[in-house]
Amino acid sequence: xxxxxxxxxxxxxxxxxxxxxxxxxxxxxxxxxxxxxxxxxxxxxxxxxxxxxxxxxxxxxxxxxxxxxxxxxxxxxxxxxxxxxxxxxxxxxxxxxxxxxxxxxxxxxxxxxxxxxxxxxxxxxxxxxxxxxxxxxxxxxxxxxxxxxxxxxxxxxxxxxxxxxxxxxxxxxxxxxxxxxxxxxxxxxxxxxxxxxxxxxxxxxxxxxxxxxxxxxxxxxxxxxxxxxxxxxxxxxxxxxxxxxxxxxxxxxxxxxxxxxxxxxxxxxxxxxxxxxxxxxxxxxxxxxxxxxxxxxxxxxxxxxxxxxxxxxxxxxxxxxxxxxxxxxxxxxxxxxxxxx
Numbered sequence: 001x002x003x004x005x006x007x008x009x010x011x012x013x014x015x016x017x018x019x020x021x022x023x024x025x026x027x028x029x030x031x032x033x034x035x036x037x038x039x040x041x042x043x044x045x046x047x048x049x050x051x052x053x054x055x056x057x058x059x060x061x062x063x064x065x066x067x068x069x070x071x072x073x074x075x076x077x078x079x080x081x082x083x084x085x086x087x088x089x090x091x092x093x094x095x096x097x098x099x100x101x102x103x104x105x106x107x108x109x110x111x112x113x114x115x116x117x118x119x120x121x122x123x124x125x126x127x128x129x130x131x132x133x134x135x136x137x138x139x140x141x142x143x144x145x146x147x148x149x150x151x152x153x154x155x156x157x158x159x160x161x162x163x164x165x166x167x168x169x170x171x172x173x174x175x176x177x178x179x180x181x182x183x184x185x186x187x188x189x190x191x192x193x194x195x196x197x198x199x200x201x202x203x204x205x206x207x208x209x210x211x212x213x214x215x216x217x218x219x220x221x222x223x224x225x226x227x228x229x230x231x232x233x234x235x236x237x238x239x240x241x242x243x244x245x246x247x248x249x250x251x252x253x254x255x256x257x258x259x260x261x262x263x264x265x266x267x268x269x270x271x272x273x274x275x276x277x278x279x280x281x282x283x284x285x286x287x288x289x290x291x292x293x294x295x296x297x298x299x300x301x302x303x304x305x306x307x308x309x310x311x312x313x314x315x316x317x318x319x320x321x322x323x324x325x326x327x328x329x330x331x332x333x334x335x336x337x338x339x340x341x
Contacts, residue, residue: 005032007033041061068191069193082178083176088173117219128148135198139258164213167315168202169197191244206306208312240292246258
């Protein structure tokens with residue numbers, strides 16, 4: 001019998017996308033599945049709309065907007081399945097998108113997480129910002145992906161079509177074994193939103209599990225592309241959470257050295273933005289650094305730390321992607337990480 005799969009969508013005021021993309025999800029051909037919507041206290045008519053138009057979909061109502069991390073943690077307590085597929089509401093899928101990922105996961109019990117290839121919904125020849133063909137991490141904690149380096153998204157020409165281990169999988173379409181999600185205590189709720197999936201994948205790697213991209217499965221993500229610099233909350237969460245993630249997952253002297261370098265590199269980015277007239281970006285970075293120091297000295301107990309026993313990370317780039325991209329001018333994953341599948 002096929003393992004049970006729960007496709008779980010976290011919703012907050014997303015009626016437009018639910019109306020647009022739920023039909024493609026309902027057409028998924030995998031037999032042993034259910035679709036669940038976790039509603040993060042929406043103030044629109046999302047819930048009533050789904051109940052009336054898609055009555056077979058299970059709805060879990062949360063009392064407040066817990067954000068991405070705690071929203072999934074709380075909702076998934078009420079979901080029973082062998083696998084969870086955490087899917088953004090703005091993702092279009094093809095009928096057979098689940099089967100390749102399940103075949104891969106079932107072929108190797110050590111693979112805890114995998115993602116499909118993620119392409120842009122509005123230009124289906126290009127990789128999408130949020131995950132592309134699997135995420136990597138450089139030595140200073142900057143995330144990038146096969147098919148996306150900072151703001152540059154490559155054209156998909158089949159160049160990354162081999163299923164391969166990566167450092168992190170995209171939260172836009174995130175397949176995970178339910179047992180491993182619970183073993184890791186889920187997402188770190190301190191993050192609220194942004195980069196919590198990278199942190200979870202890093203903790204899973206510390207525990208000896210593998211993270212994969214399965215390009216034989218393809219989904220199309222509307223997304224936001226690169227984060228708008230004027231959106232101060234997104235900038236704040238990304239910078240703060242990235243520093244928290246490094247402090248949690250690095251070891252020994254690496255923590256002080258690499259976070260010190262990150263303060264310098266973040267400061268350069270913020271100052272450059274200030275001179276470019278992007279004051280909100282500058283202030284958000286400063287606020288993120290202050291919040292990180294507050295977490296470090298006052299709130300560390302609010303986070304989930306890994307048991308650091310298996311430093312055999314896949315998808316880790318031991319050099320600086322910032323240097324490769326901004327100084328050497330390299331825009332493609334294959335130019336930066338040479339001879340890697």
